[in-house]
Amino acid sequence: MGQGLDVKCPSCGYKFGALLGEGKTTGYYAKKIQEEMKVGKYGEEGKRFIAKARDDGILDCQKIVFECKTCKDLSSDAAMAINGEAFPRKCSRCETPLKPWFSFESDLYMGSAKCPKCGGTLEDDYDGIYACTCWD
DSSP states (O other), X not given: OEEEEEEEOTTTOOEEEEEEEOXXXXXXXXXXXXXXXXXXXXXXXXXXXXXXXOTTOOEEEEEEEEEXXXXXXXXXXXXXXXXXXXXXXXXXXXXXXXXXXXXXXXXXXXXXXXXXXXXXBOEEOTTSTTXXXXXX
C-alpha cells in the first residue's frame, strides 16, 4: 500500500507533496525502470548498474523522499536497489547526489522533519492535493 502526503512549513511557507511507498503496481514499475535503465534513460550509470545484476537479480523499488542539500528542496522518486546495492540518484536541477530520506514519514509524524529551506518543523498540509491519499 502506498500513501500520499502533503507537508508545509509554517515558518517559511515551503510546501511539498508526494505519493510514497509501493502498491500493487510495484512489480510493473520495477520492470519498467529496469527496461528504461537498459536503454539508457538513466544514463550510462544506469546501464552499468543494471548490467551488474545477476540473472536472479531483482530490482527493488519504492517511492521515497529525497533531499537535495544544494537546492534545499525535497523530491520524491523511486529508491532502487539490486541485490542490496542502491542506485545513486541525482538532483534534476543541479546534478548533486540526492540524500535518501527513508524515515521521512516517521520523522514527520514524530515532529522531527525539518524544512529544507529554513530548518523549521514540517507538518501535515491537509489542504494539499495528496492529503490523506492511499493507493494500491
